[in-house]
Amino acid sequence: xxxxxxxxxxxxxxxxxxxxxxxxxxxxxxxxxxxxxxxxxxxxxxxxxxxxxxxxxxxxxxxxxxxxxxxxxxxxxxxxxxxxxxxxxxxxxxxxxxxxxxxxxxxxxxxxxxxxxxxxxxxxxxxxxxxxxxxxxxxxxxxxxxxxxxxxxxxxxxxxxxxxxxxxxxxxxxxxxxxxxxxxxxxxxxxxxxxxx
Numbered sequence: 001x002x003x004x005x006x007x008x009x010x011x012x013x014x015x016x017x018x019x020x021x022x023x024x025x026x027x028x029x030x031x032x033x034x035x036x037x038x039x040x041x042x043x044x045x046x047x048x049x050x051x052x053x054x055x056x057x058x059x060x061x062x063x064x065x066x067x068x069x070x071x072x073x074x075x076x077x078x079x080x081x082x083x084x085x086x087x088x089x090x091x092x093x094x095x096x097x098x099x100x101x102x103x104x105x106x107x108x109x110x111x112x113x114x115x116x117x118x119x120x121x122x123x124x125x126x127x128x129x130x131x132x133x134x135x136x137x138x139x140x141x142x143x144x145x146x147x148x149x150x151x152x153x154x155x156x157x158x159x160x161x162x163x164x165x166x167x168x169x170x171x172x173x174x175x176x177x178x179x180x181x182x183x184x185x186x187x188x189x190x191x192x193x194x195x196x197x
Contacts, residue, residue, distance in 0.1 A: 005030075005165030009038045011124055011157060018042045018157065019120070021113040021127040025063035026181050028128045029173035030166045032071060035126075043122070044068050047078025047112045049085040050105050051186040057082075063180050070177075078112060085187075097190060098136045105187070106143035111150065118151035125154065131161035131170060134185060 011018070018035060020042040022028045028044065035042045046064050051057040057080055068075040088108050092101035110127060117125045125148070129140045137160055144156035174181055184190045 004033065004037075005169055006037055007034055007164040007166065009034065009040070009157070009159065011038075011040065012155065015124050016041055017122055017124075019045050019113060019117040019122040019125040021045050021047060021110060021125065021129070022064055023048055023127070023129050023132070023186070024060045024182065025067045025177070025179045026170065026174050027131045027161075028064060028067055029177065029179075030169040031126075031128045031131055031161050032067070032073070033169065033173075034161070034166060036071075041073075042126075043074040043076060045076045045078060045113055045116055045125075047109055047116075048186060049079070049081045050109070051080075052082060052188040052191070054080070054082070056182070056186070059180055060182065060186075067177065067179075076116065078116075089187075089189075093189060095189075097134070097185065098139070101189065102136065102185075103139045103143060106140055107146060110140075110143045110147040110156075114147035114151045114154050114156070117154050123153060123155060124157050126157035126159060128161065130159060131166065133162060133167070137162075 018040050022044045032042055046061055065075055088104060089101055092104055095101035113125050129135050130137055141158050148154050148156040
């Protein structure tokens, strides 16, 4: 496609396999395309215990599977443990969006991603969270680097997936695939407060 952005990714020499934590299909499409264009072979890791209610979780997961299957990529279904996520958020319930609760949530999800990468032979992992304008990129980078520090031999690909035309391509793919495009981050607290920037 002539309007498809080409962005050079900086991964360690010789790396072709990347574990990609995916939050949802709308955030994943342009990221996956970009990785494929850079000669990378992403395995999509869907681990989002923050999503509430369960029906919403299943709907987002089904859309992620639809994207991955259309591109014939591997898909890993992480556990849905909303009770465990909620326990991790005790004391942070009243935090604003992009506050300490979000950082804690990112850490939990990216630690699970880094652990899976470590256990399954991936030396690099990334996340589509960094493509959403609703998220704090600095928090995501901090959480990813922290998660990588816990597992020797695993690196976090720090990438702003909003730049270089990827944000525009993201919106094009949402229309092309007719993805369900959610209106809140995922957790029950973001439903209550909305995602006001």
